[in-house]
Amino acid sequence: MAPPVFRFAPSPNGLLHLGHAYSALLNFDRARETGGRLLLRIEDIDATRCRPEFETAIDEDLAWLGIAWETPVRRQSEHLSDYRAALERLSALGLVYPAFESRAEIARLVDAREADGLWPRDPDGAPLYPGDAKSLPADERARLIDTGVPYALRLDMAAACQRVAGLTWNELGEGPDGEHGLVPARPEAWGDVIVARKETPTSYHLSVVVDDALQGVSEVVRGQDLFHATSVHCLLQVLLGLPHPVYRHHALIRDGEGRKLSKSSRSTGLRELRNAGISPAGIRRLVGLG
The missing domain is CATH 3.40.50.620 (HUPs)
Structure with missing residues (x-):
């Protein structure tokens, strides 16, 4: 039987936040637990908002979290x-x-x-x-x-x-x-x-x-x-x-007022948290994956 295949598929239209970290870590953990594969897909069909520097930031933030994925990466704009x-x-x-x-x-x-x-x-x-x-x-x-x-x-x-x-x-x-x-x-x-x-x-x-x-x-x-x-x-x-x-929908990470996180919510941005001294293990604790 072929190993299960998972994917994390962000859009490079802003910096990743805690909600992205939670979803990416869940996919990574599931792939490890099941002996499966993890793919990274860049959903960049919105040419007006997606930018190369955000894709670079995605790679850096995921690697900092300790997440590894298979290459090559699929970019929607190329297909x-x-x-x-x-x-x-x-x-x-x-x-x-x-x-x-x-x-x-x-x-x-x-x-x-x-x-x-x-x-x-x-x-x-x-x-x-x-x-x-x-x-x-x-x-x-x-x-x-x-x-x-x-x-x-x-x-x-x-x-x-x-x-x-x-x-x-x-x-x-x-x-x-x-x-x-x-x-x-x-x-x-x-x-x-x-x-x-x-x-x-x-x-x-x-x-x-x-x-x-x-x-x-x-x-x-x-x-x-x-x-x-x-x-x-x-x-x-x-x-x-x-x-x-099969689908596995997970709860959303929300802010103090119960709102779903967005890329404009800078206080929850991975880059800001990282610069503030939060470790990858600290990110796991913040999203409930201690």
């Missing part, structure tokens, strides 16, 4: 053709359509919908797509694309869910409400999610399932903030004929 191929497969199934509304236009549409009552939100609290681009005639879509109008490619969630029934995933960790074991997937709660944009042939949802499959990841260890998104990932895995890893 856009993989995501484009997956997108073309979804398109061939008739499950993708372009939507041309800007963020401001979507906000106005949501406001208009909410004049008649609360517009539904996804599990992250963002409003579901309120537009009608799915019903645009093909010639009008082509005209808008030819004129250079920006667009997002969205998954026709209703059509996608008609193709798949009884989706579940195996949860080895725990969801925000204590979910464990075989968890029913509910991708419809996310509406018509974005799977790519005009300038980038992928999104987080699409790239993460493609990467995990191509890298042979067998156990995904990540924060509970991504628990509900697993429903979308399970759906895409089935539509694309990709294998299903």
Whole structure:
């Protein structure tokens, strides 16, 4: 039997904080405990925010923590053709359509919908797509694309869910409400999610399932903030004929006011803590892995 494969997949758009350290250490510890492999993946598809100096800092901080990973490192920006191929497969199934509304236009549409009552939100609290681009005639879509109008490619969630029934995933960790074991997937709660944009042939949802499959990841260890998104990932895995890893979602490290840590929370940045004299063992104690 092949050894289990784990991955830590940060975005180089800022410095790592205690929450990243916790997730990276959990993956590293699981790989050691099971005789498995640990991969590092750099999720750098956001060219406007990701910077080389942050990737260098990621390498330095992880090495300082005592974490070792296999090389070469997979950088998403170097594998856009993989995501484009997956997108073309979804398109061939008739499950993708372009939507041309800007963020401001979507906000106005949501406001208009909410004049008649609360517009539904996804599990992250963002409003579901309120537009009608799915019903645009093909010639009008082509005209808008030819004129250079920006667009997002969205998954026709209703059509996608008609193709798949009884989706579940195996949860080895725990969801925000204590979910464990075989968890029913509910991708419809996310509406018509974005799977790519005009300038980038992928999104987080699409790239993460493609990467995990191509890298042979067998156990995904990540924060509970991504628990509900697993429903979308399970759906895409089935539509694309990709294998299903098991999932282990872990509790989030929060600040003194109970908020999830962010890269702008400098007091919890690994670099600041390191410069203040905290040791790697001290970091483990701070995140509860003494």
